[in-house]
Amino acid sequence: xxxxxxxxxxxxxxxxxxxxxxxIHLVLLALIVVTAMLSPAFVTGNNISNMLLQAAPxxxxxxxxxxxxxxxxxxxxxxSVMATAAVVATTFSGQDSDxxxxxxxxxxxxxxxxxxxxxxxxxxxxxxxxxxxATMTLLQGMRFAYTQGAxxxxxxxxxxxxxxxxxxxxxxxxMILIVLATxxxxxxxxxxxxxxxYLTGGxxxxxxxxxxxxxxxxxASYVISGGLAALAGLIYSGFVGIVDNWVGRGFELDSIVAAxxxxxxxxxxxxxxxxxxxxxxxxxxxxxxxxxxGFPIEFQIIIKGFVIxxxxxxxxxxxx
Amino acid sequence: xxxxxxxxxxxxxxxxGLLTVIGLICVLAIFGIVMSDKFGTASNASNxxxxxxxxxxxxxxxTLVIITGGIDLSVGSLVSLASVLLSGIxxxxxxxxxxxxxxxxxxxxxxxxINAGASLYLGVHPLIVTLGTGAIxxxxxxxxxxxxxxxxxxxxxxxxxxxxxxLPIGAxxxxxxxxxxxxxxxxxxxxxxxxxxxxxxxxxxxMGLPRTKVLFFAYGFCGLMASVAAIFLVARLGAGQPYTGQxxxxxxxxxxxxxxxxxxxxxxxxxxxxMGVYLVSLLNNLLNFMSLSTHYQLIIQGLIVIIAVSVYVxxxxxx
Numbered sequence: 001x002x003x004x005x006x007x008x009x010x011x012x013x014x015x016x017x018x019x020x021x022x023x024i025h026l027v028l029l030a031l032i033v034v035t036a037m038l039s040p041a042f043v044t045g046n047n048i049s050n051m052l053l054q055a056a057p058x059x060x061x062x063x064x065x066x067x068x069x070x071x072x073x074x075x076x077x078x079x080s081v082m083a084t085a086a087v088v089a090t091t092f093s094g095q096d097s098d099x100x101x102x103x104x105x106x107x108x109x110x111x112x113x114x115x116x117x118x119x120x121x122x123x124x125x126x127x128x129x130x131x132x133x134a135t136m137t138l139l140q141g142m143r144f145a146y147t148q149g150a151x152x153x154x155x156x157x158x159x160x161x162x163x164x165x166x167x168x169x170x171x172x173x174x175m176i177l178i179v180l181a182t183x184x185x186x187x188x189x190x191x192x193x194x195x196x197x198y199l200t201g202g203x204x205x206x207x208x209x210x211x212x213x214x215x216x217x218x219x220a221s222y223v224i225s226g227g228l229a230a231l232a233g234l235i236y237s238g239f240v241g242i243v244d245n246w247v248g249r250g251f252e253l254d255s256i257v258a259a260x261x262x263x264x265x266x267x268x269x270x271x272x273x274x275x276x277x278x279x280x281x282x283x284x285x286x287x288x289x290x291x292x293x294g295f296p297i298e299f300q301i302i303i304k305g306f307v308i309x310x311x312x313x314x315x316x317x318x319x320x
Numbered sequence: 321x322x323x324x325x326x327x328x329x330x331x332x333x334x335x336x337g338l339l340t341v342i343g344l345i346c347v348l349a350i351f352g353i354v355m356s357d358k359f360g361t362a363s364n365a366s367n368x369x370x371x372x373x374x375x376x377x378x379x380x381x382x383t384l385v386i387i388t389g390g391i392d393l394s395v396g397s398l399v400s401l402a403s404v405l406l407s408g409i410x411x412x413x414x415x416x417x418x419x420x421x422x423x424x425x426x427x428x429x430x431x432x433x434i435n436a437g438a439s440l441y442l443g444v445h446p447l448i449v450t451l452g453t454g455a456i457x458x459x460x461x462x463x464x465x466x467x468x469x470x471x472x473x474x475x476x477x478x479x480x481x482x483x484x485x486x487l488p489i490g491a492x493x494x495x496x497x498x499x500x501x502x503x504x505x506x507x508x509x510x511x512x513x514x515x516x517x518x519x520x521x522x523x524x525x526x527m528g529l530p531r532t533k534v535l536f537f538a539y540g541f542c543g544l545m546a547s548v549a550a551i552f553l554v555a556r557l558g559a560g561q562p563y564t565g566q567x568x569x570x571x572x573x574x575x576x577x578x579x580x581x582x583x584x585x586x587x588x589x590x591x592x593x594x595m596g597v598y599l600v601s602l603l604n605n606l607l608n609f610m611s612l613s614t615h616y617q618l619i620i621q622g623l624i625v626i627i628a629v630s631v632y633v634x635x636x637x638x639x
Contacts, residue, residue: 074447126629127583129391129447133570134625141618149615253451266445298462305455312449313442 020315024262024278031282035289042292049169055284056173057082057163057236058254059277062262063184064225065255066276070188071201071218072268073128077117077136078229078255081110082248084143085233087151090243094154102156106230113139114226118219136252143245151243163238173235177277180228185273197221202269257304258283261311283307338580340631341595348602356609364605366488370480370556372601373490374399376594377549378572380497381542383593384505386576388538389518389585390439390446395546395572397457398431399565402550404461407470407560414473424547431457432543436535446539454569461562468559479555490552497545498594505590514538519586574621575600578628600624 036043061078068075085106092098113135120131162172188194199207200214207214232251237243262279264271286307290299352359378395385392402424409420435453439446482489505511510533516524517534525531549568554560575596581588603624604617 120626120629124630130573130577130583130625130629133573134622134629136622137570137618137625138622141615141620141622144615144618145613148613253455256448256451260448266448296463298459300459301455301462302459305452305457305459307452308455309438309442309444309449309452312444312452313438316443 020263023314024275024282028278028282028285031285031289035285035292039289039292039294042289045169047288047292049166049171051284051288052174053164053166053171053239054288055280056171056177057232057239057248058251058258058280058284059177060173060180060228060232060235061248061251061255062258062276062280063180063273064221064228066259066262066264066271066273067184067188067197067221068128068225069201069256069259069264069266070197070268070271071214071221072204072266073121073218073221074132074256074266075117075222075225075229076129076132076252077113077139078225078232079248079250079252080136080139080143081113081226081229082233082236082251083246084109084139085230086155086237086243086247087143087147087245089155089159089234089237090151090153092156094156096156096158099156099158102159103234106234107227109139110226110228110230110233111223112226114223115219117226118222121222122215122218140245147245149245151245153243155237155241155243159234159238160241161238163235164241173239176231176235181273181277184224188273193217193220198269200269253304253308254283255280257308257311260308260315263315265315266312279311338592338595341578341580341592341599345595345599345602348599348606352602352606352609359606359609362486366483366486366491368598368601368605369491369494370488371605372597373488373494374549374553375568375571375575375601376494376597377497377545377552378568379575379593379597380501380590381545382572383576383579383581383588383590384501384514384538385446385542386573386581386583387505387514387518387585387588388535389521390535390538391450391573391583392432392435392539392542393447393450393569394431394435394454394457395542396565396567396569397454397461398428398543398546399550399553399568400560400562401457401461401464401565402428402547403554403557403560403564404465404469404562405560406550406554407468407472407558408465409470410472411470412473417473417476421551424550425544428543428545428547429540430543432539432541433536435543436539440532440535458566465560465562468561471559472554477555477558479552481556490555493552495594498590501590510534510537515586517585571600571621574625577632578624580632582632 041047061082065075065078088106088109089102092102116135117132120126121128162176165172167175188197196207196212196217199210200212200217204214233248237247240247258279259271259276260266260279261282262271262275262277264276283304286303287300290303291297358364378399382392382395405424405427406420409423410417431453435446435450438444438449442449479489484492505514513524513529513534516529517531521531550565553564557564576588576593577583578599579588579592579594579596581592600621603620607617607620
């Protein structure tokens with residue numbers, strides 16, 4: 001094949017590559033512009049800060065989900081961890097003096113769930129879907145048995161502040177998200193740990209050959225995901241104020257959708273936290289737009305379903 | 321630890337897994353009979369069989385899909401949609417009932433074909449495709465109705481409470497469906513192709529086996545079974561409800577895994593799934609007798625899955 005024929009053949013795929021790299025930013029921009037034109041209330045400061053408040057807990061979960069997907073995994077237990085953390089938040093006296101014990105217990109549950117996921121997946125070779133599904137069910141049952149179906153009590157005020165207050169218009173939970181996103185992005189892109197994560201997910205055989213303890217890297221991803229989900233659950237319990245057994249319901253699906261939309265490949269080894277966060281932003285804007293434009297709320301679910309299939313098809317690369 | 325693990329692997333190789341499940345069923349049954357004198361009665365036994373019907377049918381379809389190496393997460397929403405369509409279209413009219421029955425079966429097959437088509441032609445993993453179609457179907461169901469809707473003509477509940485040869489109609493239907501499918505999987509070429517495709521997709525394709533046909537068939541069958549499960553559910557509940565199928569998505573996977581079918585595809589079989597279904601129903605029934613709340617059923621279901629997946633080691637690629 002001559003050189004020119006080769007470059008011609010590559011032309012469309014290069015354009016697609018550009019679209020894959022920058023498409024998500026354009027989609028987000030277009031969504032915001034279109035919604036703002038259709039509904040002026042969309043761009044008011046109140047609505048924007050409300051959207052950011054809602055986006056932050058999802059964003060925190062997405063960071064963990066991205067780390068897990070990078071090592072060819074999937075974490076379905078995040079929503080269950082969130083709800084359990086929220087139940088823990090109301091278990092103690094509901095005063096600020098108990099904020100630290102609440103935090104520690106919730107984190108312990110989240111990290112332990114992640115550890116169990118990681119061990120099942122690496123040591124027993126269980127598929128991530130099934131392992132996290134089982135821990136999700138287990139945690140859900142324990143939570144229900146503990147609360148007898150009806151949790152009650154108050155969230156310590158400090159979590160209310162973190163989850164629902166703003167500092168000159170900037171939500172506190174958004175600040176936490178930004179700090180976490182920065183820390184984990186630096187870890188992923190600037191440290192050996194990060195390169196090991198990408199290699200473990202991208203080419204497990206190679207990772208083993210160069211002496212990477214892939215199992216430890218994989219377990220670490222699940223533990224981080226569990227911990228971040230617990231943190232998100234505490235913050236989200238502060239956002240909703242009252243706690244039921246289903247705080248964070250749907251976050252497992254939403255966080256996976258966000259990561260896929262942001263270009264994180266389910267086949268592992270490709271994608272970034274920033275991409276996942278852009279995906280989360282699109283989801284939150286879409287949900288908000290559905291309400292602002294005045295569609296029935298059921299459209300949120302239908303649009304989510306379409307979006308995940310289309311986004312996954314958009315990023316797919318033929319391997320054979 | 322290693323010796324324990326290898327003993328497990330030895331015990332569960334080939335038919336061993338199925339025998340373990342049957343053994344567990346026997347142990348649970350004996351435990352139940354000792355514990356409560358009402359447990360061992362014929363009426364309770366047929367009760368267990370009857371209540372297992374919808375789950376068994378959904379799991380039957382799920383088994384075929386999982387043997388192809390895929391998964392169907394849209395079944396729960398499909399059960400919900402089919403059940404509200406069934407009673408909504410019927411609205412108490414016996415002639416409309418037949419229209420409704422045919423409609424929901426066609427809807428089920430159609431959804432299955434969409435799932436297969438999307439994962440084949442878009443190149444997206446079935447997990448993601450069916451997660452998406454599941455969300456879409458749930459949304460459509462809620463747009464259609466948010467409350468229980470319609471009613472079935474008189475006598476439709478015979479399907480749930482009627483008896484054939486002393487057994488519930490649903491149980492007889494279930495066993496017939498499982499046996500027929502098991503024979504199909506062993507004796508009919510398409511059944512063998514399903515195993516071959518799940519075991520080694522590339523190899524099967526290179527041998528010229530019809531991968532497209534296999535996937536369309538497996539997902540279409542799974543959709544159809546979800547609709548049939550909805551028929552039995554509506555017969556018991558009297559009307560379709562928009563959230564009635566929600567739990568089926570994940571609970572339909574438990575019996576499949578417990579029955580020894582690997583999520584990585586190509587291994588297992590439908591009779592294992594049937595035993596898995598009976599184990600789960602027996603356990604739930606037993607917990608009811610011990611007057612433990614449904615919360616504990618969740619804990620135990622989670623534990624069963626964890627134990628089952630730790631016993632059947634998946635040596636192949638992960639999903």
